[in-house]
Amino acid sequence: MSVFTLARHLFLPHHTNNHRPKVLHVDALGFYILAFVVFQVGLKTLPAQVPNVLGYATDIHVEKLLAAVNAKRQVAGLGPLSLDSQLSEAAARKAADMFAKNYWAHNSPVGATPWEFITQSGYTYTVAGENLAKNFSDSQGVVEAWMASPTHRDNMLKASYRDVGFAVVNGILNGEETTLVVQMFGSRAAPAVQVRKTTEVSPQAAVAEATPPLSAVTAVASAYSGVSIKPLIDIGRLNHTVVYGFIGILLGVLVVDAWLTSRRRIVRVAGHNVAHILFFVALLIFASALPRGSLL
């Protein structure tokens, strides 16, 4: 069988494939499902075996997060947040606790709240908040995702916050390599009066002012000031290429098949090509709206 004959058999309606491209047959669709599951399971298990070869490319740093958050606050007409060493220490301890106890939540499995981490760091607050993110590839992506989420955006753009602390940590969470970003907000209490008023998930953005140097952050927090990972194969990009490539090829075959069957007036037992095309286009739109990471 020549390459042309094989390609025609696979991608064009012809009597050899019962006038339906072979790649659209139900057995081919079943094969795609099996291959997709194997591929995705491989992507979840292989990075632990060969972390330098296969992994998620990550470049997230505290300085960039602070600058991006303050830029958002500036646009909203708010003042900038100051990087606070005690809040950064609280964020670092929270991140370490999440990896140690293997949880992805604002409250730990033993009931520890974000406010306890803040208090333990020595920061006395009147109002405080926490934003969490995991598995984003860059600093700007984290901030944009927070801005796209109403509750996280409310935190970032809350006028009452004055300080912010960050921790960016890489580790294993729920069996997967994970990059956590913990962002804690607060305003200090006046020395004489301490009122606890807690607010979950809140960020701020602010005017572009000089970012405090990282040297101001404590030793604990500075150990979590950024994560840069550059594996040989970036899973995020590989997944993106495979998913878009697969849907793109199917869409192309469906369009050509719809045109040829209409032109040749082919009658056959098969699904509605135009419906499939509309469905896959919707799937592409969904895919374009998916952030890489998760928020909490």
Next chain:
Amino acid sequence: MRSSWFHLLILIIILVLGTATFFMVGGNPTAQLATGIMVSVAYMIWGVLHHAIDGDLHLKIVIEYVLVGTIAILFFYFVMRP
């Protein structure tokens, strides 16, 4: 032919509503996953009903819609990483 266009209009409404919902719940991966699965299931049901009404429903067609919907559900399940 007229019924076919009417059916497609219904499908477009389903997909547009699904897409709008998907964007509206942005930032909530669980809600987005649920929306994606519901749209996929709705598509399978639409396909079967469309061919049943048109009188050309066949087991092979049912399997085809179920497999296409399953591909979409797996996509949402694996790629979204909630």
